[in-house]
Amino acid sequence: MVELVEVKEGLARILVPKTEWRKGPGTSKTPVFYNPTMEFNRDVSVAVLRAAKRKNIRVLDGLAASGIRGIRFALEVGEIDLTMNDWNQNAQNLMKKNCEINGLNAEITGKNLNVLLNERSFDYIDIDPFGSPAQFLDSATRALRNNGILAITATDTAVLCGVYPKVCRRRYMAEPEHNWCMHETGLRILIAHAVRMAARNDVGLKPILSYSADHYFRVYLTAKKGAGNANRALENIINVDFSEREWKIGGKTGPLWGAAIHDIDFLRKIEVEDHFGTKKRLYSMLSLWESEAEMPMFYHELPYISSMLGKSTPPINDIIEKLREIGYRADRTHFSPTAVKTDAEFRDLKEIIIKN
Ligand SMILES: C[S@@+](CC[C@H](N)C(=O)[O-])C[C@H]1O[C@@H](n2cnc3c(N)ncnc32)[C@H](O)[C@@H]1O
Numbered sequence: 307m308v309e310l311v312e313v314k315e316g317l318a319r320i321l322v323p324k325t326e327w328r329k330g331p332g333t334s335k336t337p338v339f340y341n342p343t344m345e346f347n348r349d350v351s352v353a354v355l356r357a358a359k360r361k362n363i364r365v366l367d368g369l370a371a372s373g374i375r376g377i378r379f380a381l382e383v384g385e386i387d388l389t390m391n392d393w394n395q396n397a398q399n400l401m402k403k404n405c406e407i408n409g410l411n412a413e414i415t416g417k418n419l420n421v422l423l424n425e426r427s428f429d430y431i432d433i434d435p436f437g438s439p440a441q442f443l444d445s446a447t448r449a450l451r452n453n454g455i456l457a458i459t460a461t462d463t464a465v466l467c468g469v470y471p472k473v474c475r476r477r478y479m480a481e482p483e484h485n486w487c488m489h490e491t492g493l494r495i496l497i498a499h500a501v502r503m504a505a506r507n508d509v510g511l512k513p514i515l516s517y518s519a520d521h522y523f524r525v526y527l528t529a530k531k532g533a534g535n536a537n538r539a540l541e542n543i544i545n546v547d548f549s550e551r552e553w554k555i556g557g558k559t560g561p562l563w564g565a566a567i568h569d570i571d572f573l574r575k576i577e578v579e580d581h582f583g584t585k586k587r588l589y590s591m592l593s594l595w596e597s598e599a600e601m602p603m604f605y606h607e608l609p610y611i612s613s614m615l616g617k618s619t620p621p622i623n624d625i626i627e628k629l630r631e632i633g634y635r636a637d638r639t640h641f642s643p644t645a646v647k648t649d650a651e652f653r654d655l656k657e658i659i660i661k662n
Pocket residue numbers: 338339340341344348368369370371372373374375391392393394397417418419420434435436
């Protein structure tokens with residue numbers, strides 16, 4: 307018998323197996339998975355679903371484990387038709403118990419997620435796996451209803467960031483890059499893969515919120531059915547070429563998503579709820595996501611460029627201000643606290659760092 311402990315998250319109160327919790331991806335060794343580090347991930351998903359909500363939508367928590375995410379959707383979004391799925395029998399039993407504790411009557415299924423996705427359709431599909439979501443993308447993009455949302459987590463960031471290029475080629479059919487910009491490159495490879503898998507099913511996907519945090523990437527994409535929408539989505543798939551500190555379109559890295567990773571209008575609809583355990587973090591992330599939403603792809607790491615120039619790293623706000631003074635757009639990015647997104651010529655950025 308495994309000892310259960312009660313945890314509170316958002317408006318939910320749930321039982322989970324007692325384990326030694328540590329920062330990072332969590333362990334798949336417990337009878338039912340629960341990772342407190344992912345509270346921010348779940349707070350964001352509640353906020354996104356609230357912002358996107360229409361009446362009585364069909365919501366699937368596809369890899370539900372303890373049910374914490376789906377239960378939070380039911381309690382904090384409301385008026386949804388919720389299905390929670392996990393092929394682990396212990397998880398199904400615990401989800402039932404957790405639904406009772408929270409006074410909910412959700413549907414609980416125990417199928418291989420790919421089988422369920424081949425049988426049913428949903429308006430919101432959440433895929434939060436151990437590692438890569440790649441194996442579920444084909445069936446998920448077929449199961450999405452028109453105007454639906456696909457939410458995916460990838461914890462295989464080392465693969466997407468080019469530490470294991472052979473795995474990235476197999477799993478995402480893409481050439482990764484292991485450099486100063488690998489988090490944005492990896493996230494864009496993940497988006498491109500989802501878009502390409504959807505296109506095979508005549509579905510056009512577009513990211514509305516995409517981010518890198520802790521040990522994972524997370525992307526929310528909206529679906530529009532039809533071959534024309536799929537074709538238009540594919541027009542945003544590109545390859546790039548990285549040199550030592552710069553990049554240009556065309557080259558070996560990719561395929562990756564070459565357009566906006568957030569939808570600014572959607573971001574403005576997101577509300578931070580008072581009961582979110584990570585509300586401070588969400589406020590500051592939202593502000594960074596908004597500032598980078600309409601900026602060009604990729605970023606410049608000031609410490610790298612400064613060391614290349616034999617200078618100490620200047621304060622980031624000074625650099626942003628100076629770039630703006632000479633007419634460029636410049637802002638911070640959520641990918642790194644020491645990086646700048648800008649449309650400036652690289653030689654002008656270098657000049658500013660040299661003179662600072
Ligand atoms: C990382 S955990 C999910 C965590 C959960 N979403 C949360 O927020 O706490 C992944 C879960 O997926 C389940 N799983 C893995 N592969 C599956 C599959 N092909 N079909 C159904 N369930 C699967 C595992 O049993 C595990 O409980």
